[in-house]
Amino acid sequence: MTAADTDLERRWQLVRSKGPYGLLAVGTLLSFATAELMPSTAERNAVVVLVAAGFVLQLWWERASRTRPGPSTLGTVYYAVRWAISFVLTWLNPFFAFYAVTGYFDADELMPGRYLRWIGPFACSIAVSGSQAGGMPFREPVQWAVFAGLLVVNNVMVTVVGHLTSQQEERSRARAETIAELERTNAALQQALDENAALHAQLLVQAREAGIADERRRLAAEIHDTLAQGLTGIIAQLQVVANAGDLETARTHLQRASDLARHSLGEARRSVHNLAPVALEHDGLPQALKSTVAEWGERTGIRAEFTVTGTAEHLHDEVSATLLRIAQEALSNASRHAHATRLGVTLSFMVDEVVLDIRDDGRGFDPLAARERTSAGGFGLDGMRARAERIAGALTVESEPGHGTALSARVPLVRHDP
Structure with missing residues (x-):
């Protein structure tokens, strides 16, 4: 009321x-x-x-x-x-x-x-x-007639006024109920607003924590894909130098180790600033993959081939960087574990997706057992899978001991903004 x-x-x-x-x-x-x-x-x-x-x-x-x-x-x-x-x-x-x-x-x-x-x-x-x-x-008959008429008029007036009063009271009650309902609704709305504000604050905290965790994962993956691989390559070259029988061979491998160190340093700086890989700075993904595969084959002595199918597109930077990092990780795994003699990399441009296939004739492995090992903290297959899923893609691995390995990464075809 x-x-x-x-x-x-x-x-x-x-x-x-x-x-x-x-x-x-x-x-x-x-x-x-x-x-x-x-x-x-x-x-x-x-x-x-x-x-x-x-x-x-x-x-x-x-x-x-x-x-x-x-x-x-x-x-x-x-x-x-x-x-x-x-x-x-x-x-x-x-x-x-x-x-x-x-x-x-x-x-x-x-x-x-x-x-x-x-x-x-x-x-x-x-x-x-x-x-x-x-x-x-009453002393006159006419008074009875007047009385009867007045009685009717008075009761009609009383009835009309009573009816109007009842209607007014009903409207007042309805208005009071409406006001009470509005007050309850406003109270519920205010409670919902308060809950939403608390939820919003909680979501901001969670988003900040998720952003921090995602950035940590990104840096960890970048370090694994750049510095760790670069250091592995440098160690391999230095081991060759240590066992080299002539000065020319030693100088060649020392130069390769120096180049790897410079490359890794550049990648580390770019990872910190969340920039695209060095290989994509001036070239598109097909050329960057071609150079990466050729350098890897020259460094490891494994026969490596690169093929492009379909009409090459200028991809979005994030898509290109993701596929290049997946390829680098796959090549690093092949050089360390596969003991392959031949490796093939195929980049396929389709209508609405891009597929990166990497196959080798190495000794293979059990994917389930490998995933259980990397779940303890590695960045191998799980790291590649996480990179693909980050851009709405997927990674599949087919391998078994003694029969080589086939890896396929499928991601949406997102063109570079003009």
Whole structure:
């Protein structure tokens, strides 16, 4: 209920509780001002007694209604006694109809049941209509006709006003329920907003932690794919130098070790700044893979071939870098573990995807066992698979001991932005 509704209800209760006093006082003043309408002393004494009774009755009910609010049997008795007093007073002096009007105001508040709430105002209209018709008892036949007409008019008015009042009360109740529902909805909405704010803050923390973890994984993979492989190559070249029988061979392998060190240093710097691999700085993916495969074959002494199928596209930098890193890791694994004599790399451009296939004739391995070993912290097959999945791709490996290895990375064909 709004503040305006509360204030209106308070005023209406004030009218119901204090109104009978005021109307009884008005009727009393007017009756004594028109004392000639009551020529006998008995009538005047009766008026005094009834006015006092009405006043006492109202005082009693004002106290009794505090403990028994709302429609009740006691309220019906009070209403009936008050009506009887007002009817007799109006019979004695028509101006007491002002007091009889009181019954229009509180019938619904005092008497239970729909019929009693209708009978009460009808009974009050008898006294009011009799007063309007010239006062009771009627001495002329025309007064009865006027009384009947006034009785109909008064009850029609009471019915219309009561109906309009009921509609207004119904609208007030509906409005109060709507306001209460809106308040509950607003409270629920505020609670949801508070929960969303807390969830948003939690998501920000999780996103930050996920970003940190992803960056750590990226750096770890980059170090594994660049520095670790470069250091492995440098160690291999230095081992050849240590066992070289002539100076020219030693110088050749020392130069290769120096080139690998410079290359690894450049890759390390680019990894820190999250830049594309050195091989892709000036060339597209096909040329970078061709150079990488050729250098690897020259360094390891393994026969390596590179083939491009389909129409070559200028790929997005992230796609090119991912496939190049996968190829580098696969070549590194082949040189360390496969003991192959031949290796083939094929880059296939299809309608909506790019496929990188790497096959060797090495000794092969058990992919399931290898995955269990790398799950303890390695960056081999799992690292390549994670790189492919990061750009919505997939990696498959087919191998078995003694029958070589076939690796295939499939990623979406995303062209380079012009």
